[in-house]
Amino acid sequence: xxxxxxxxxxxxxxxxxxxxxxxxxxxxxxxxxxxxxxxxxxxxxxxxxxxxxxxxxxxxxxxxxxxxxxxxxxxxxxxxxxxxxxxxxxxxxxxxxxxxxxxxxxxxxxxxxxxxxxxxxxxxxxxxxxxxxxxxxxxxxxxxxxxxxxxxxxxxxxxxxxxxxxxxxxxxxxxxxxxxxxxxxxxxxxxxxxxxxxxxxxxxxxxxxxxxxxxxxxxxxxxxxxxxxxxxxxxxxxxxxxxxxxxxxxxxxxxxxxxxxxxxxxxxxxxxxxxxxxxxxxxxxxxxxxxxxxxxxxxxxxxxxxxxxxxxxxxxxxxxxxxxxxxxxxxxxxxxxxxxxxxxxxxxxxxxxxxxxxxxxxxxxxxxxxxxxxxxxxxxxxxxxxxxxxxxxxxxxxxxxxxxxxxxxxxxxxxxxxxxxxxxxxxxxxxxxxxxxxxxxxxxxxxxxxxxxxxxxxxxxxxxxxxxxxxxxxxxxxxxxxxxxxxxxxxxxxxxxxxxxxxxxxxxxxxxxxxxxxxxxxxxxxxxxxxxxxxxxxxxxxxxxxxxxxxxxxxxxxxxxxxxxxxxxxxxxxxxxxxxxxxxxxxxxxxxxxxxxxxxx
Amino acid sequence: xxxxxxxxxxxxxxxxxxxxxxxxxxxxxxxxxxxxxxxxxxxxxxxxxxxxxxxxxxxxxxxxxxxxxxxxxxxxxxxxxxxxxxxxxxxxxxxxxxxxxxxxxxxxxxxxxxxxxxxxxxxxxxxxxxxxxxxxxxxxxxxxxxxxxxxxxxxxxxxxxxxxxxxxxxxxxxxx
Numbered sequence: 070x071x072x073x074x075x076x077x078x079x080x081x082x083x084x085x086x087x088x089x090x091x092x093x094x095x096x097x098x099x100x101x102x103x104x105x106x107x108x109x110x111x112x113x114x115x116x117x118x119x120x121x122x123x124x125x126x127x128x129x130x131x132x133x134x135x136x137x138x139x140x141x142x143x144x145x146x147x148x149x150x151x152x153x154x155x156x157x158x159x160x161x162x163x164x165x166x167x168x169x170x171x172x173x174x175x176x177x178x179x180x181x182x183x184x185x186x187x188x189x190x191x192x193x194x195x196x197x198x199x200x201x202x203x204x205x206x207x208x209x210x211x212x213x214x215x216x217x218x219x220x221x222x223x224x225x226x227x228x229x230x231x232x233x234x235x236x237x238x239x240x241x242x243x244x245x246x247x248x249x250x251x252x253x254x255x256x257x258x259x260x261x262x263x264x265x266x267x268x269x270x271x272x273x274x275x276x277x278x279x280x281x282x283x284x285x286x287x288x289x290x291x292x293x294x295x296x297x298x299x300x301x302x303x304x305x306x307x308x309x310x311x312x313x314x315x316x317x318x319x320x321x322x323x324x325x326x327x328x329x330x331x332x333x334x335x336x337x338x339x340x341x342x343x344x345x346x347x348x349x350x351x352x353x354x355x356x357x358x359x360x361x362x363x364x365x366x367x368x369x370x371x372x373x374x375x376x377x378x379x380x381x382x383x384x385x386x387x388x389x390x391x392x393x394x395x396x397x398x399x400x401x402x403x404x405x406x407x408x409x410x411x412x413x414x415x416x417x418x419x420x421x422x423x424x425x426x427x428x429x430x431x432x433x434x435x436x437x438x439x440x441x442x443x444x445x446x447x448x449x450x451x452x453x454x455x456x457x458x459x460x461x462x463x464x465x466x467x468x469x470x471x472x473x474x475x476x477x478x479x480x481x482x483x484x485x486x487x488x489x490x491x492x493x494x495x496x497x498x499x500x501x502x503x504x505x506x507x508x509x510x511x512x513x514x515x516x517x518x519x520x521x522x523x524x525x526x527x528x529x530x531x532x533x534x535x536x537x538x539x540x541x542x543x544x545x546x547x548x549x550x551x552x553x554x555x556x557x558x559x560x561x562x563x564x565x566x567x568x569x570x571x572x573x574x575x576x577x578x579x580x581x582x583x584x585x586x587x588x589x590x591x592x593x594x595x596x597x598x599x600x601x602x603x604x605x606x607x608x609x610x611x612x613x614x615x616x617x618x619x620x621x622x623x624x625x626x627x628x629x630x631x632x633x634x635x636x637x638x639x640x641x642x643x644x645x646x647x648x649x650x651x652x653x654x655x656x657x658x659x660x661x662x663x664x665x666x667x668x669x670x
Numbered sequence: 671x672x673x674x675x676x677x678x679x680x681x682x683x684x685x686x687x688x689x690x691x692x693x694x695x696x697x698x699x700x701x702x703x704x705x706x707x708x709x710x711x712x713x714x715x716x717x718x719x720x721x722x723x724x725x726x727x728x729x730x731x732x733x734x735x736x737x738x739x740x741x742x743x744x745x746x747x748x749x750x751x752x753x754x755x756x757x758x759x760x761x762x763x764x765x766x767x768x769x770x771x772x773x774x775x776x777x778x779x780x781x782x783x784x785x786x787x788x789x790x791x792x793x794x795x796x797x798x799x800x801x802x803x804x805x806x807x808x809x810x811x812x813x814x815x816x817x818x819x820x821x822x823x824x825x826x827x828x829x830x831x832x833x834x835x836x837x838x839x840x841x842x843x844x845x846x
Contacts, residue, residue: 142736145745147710153701185717189824196837201839208831209706215819251843269705410727 114540148202151270189214190233192240207241217341225293231425236262238418243372243397248419251598256290258345259376262294279349281325285547303328305422326353330364334434337367346370349376355387366394379591416542433602439493445486457659479620484521484585494614505580506532506560512580514563515596522563531556539563565593576604583613590628623658678702679815682750683825686734687833692716695738696829699748704820708748711836712738735762752812756826758784761799770805773797775825789813792822
């Protein structure tokens, strides 16, 4: 570019004007010329001609690579769940903290209080929960711990952790058997599970089937554990019951086995479907072809839940037959007993007290062998000798009933001598009852027969005994139990195994006496667990009276040896056999040569 | 006490989790007892390198608040009274929707542009966006109407399990 040295010099001179004074120069401030005007810019003599080649946009590889989409995008998928019914909508809450007592319950201090915080207990979808929405509904439920801690739902006391696990087991299952040992609170677990399913809107109609003597007990438990769930019982004549079956919209209905079999046509009516059918004491359908079992299985239902503390009373078939209600077709016909758990294990939850002992006070079992009084012994020996002679005389016409009659006769003598009325057991019982009354405790005495209970009632008069057995009218039974609980002067209640062993909550009792032994250890366990159950705060002492060197000791030894079989099946142990006494075992109780004709053949 | 204070409250719990296939949003609407009313999931979104460079430091908030959060809430039928997130990056949602928003924050570190906030319904501290500090009283009033057994920090474990379940069944790939 051309350059003019004079021009440069001139510019310098201009900038260096002394004093910054003004001049006529166009660069003075007043004229405010542009910079270009201030400078003498040399100019080209002629315009320059641009010599530019055509530009090219580099839009192709390898100069340019595609960036792809610059914006991000997503799509969504959603699921709506059943809205909780209005009846179970959360109550309106006042502003500010809850006033004390409004939703608070006094929670009992657990025996193992102060345990570290455990992982929340929640229901999980089961393997047979196929629909993703159903699995989601299960996964998205809040933990059970928070629901029952007394702040959200009204409960008499906070369920134990194993009970929450029981609820988490039941809730997602369409086929379930809760087979906890008696006394662990199956009733509460079942009611709370139903209550939560009602709250979720997952179920609208449930049917609860229980033994007749337990209707009152269930009603009381429902009021206690689900006060917000309306329920009604099937009562009255056929027309009234028909309305309950067909018209009533009550969400929870209670019926006993006897009424159910009377209403067999309605029970099987296709117009009637229940979201849950809950079977209490499910061993009632252990005989597959019994009318009760047939009617129970005929009910149209979505979920089948069974409660029983004795899923196997006598034989593995008991379990198979209960499962024909719980999950029809689950166990293939002819399945060997040792393979049954393969089909049932996911649907059975069984805990024994040893599993949850940290939640329960201990049970102390005392086998008390008592010598017969001399008079009793004399009567006993004579009866046995005469009886054996009689049995042998029967030859091949002998039946198990003949042997059974002798067993019963001898057992009764072990209780009371029919000639003198003497009873070694009663003498011991009177001694023990003094201790019970002195410590201000209560006791239950069980017997196989009602007659000994009458005799005992007279002997124990000073302890204000109450009686609860099959001869007591149904309407009087609940008041008797209420009085036993509330009257501090009533220290003892006398019960028959048949009436008192099932479903009653007597956890305010700390002593149980088995005056004579039942044929089946499972029934005895049921009886014991009237007292040793959830809510019990003190150890329970169980005294099993057995007279020495007698038919009782022989039976007890056989039954004790077989007692463990009950758990064997559930733990996939060896093939179990019958729990009760078999025919050959009954014959083996005596040294008799006679045998039934078919046996001899 | 106003009539409004007796109305049931619905809570929206929003989380964004990083799955192998990308970021997945899970949104659970519950009643005031914490029981599920509606659930919605997004497909997985994975920003590529160029997108990451172009969005720069705004990417996280964009993903949490704009792309995933706002979409989920707008698509869901049940409208929440309060949105609870488990990541402070989601608090930006408040600027896009007229719904009070809090984030549970179990980290001790201070989060810029947020104000800490505690309430009995949460076992961990809460955060609200500094720009919307005026929401504090409204949020406190809403939380008073939530059942006292509810812990705002708890439902996120449920959502994460549901997301895992969805991944197992391939739902996060087919959401539409």
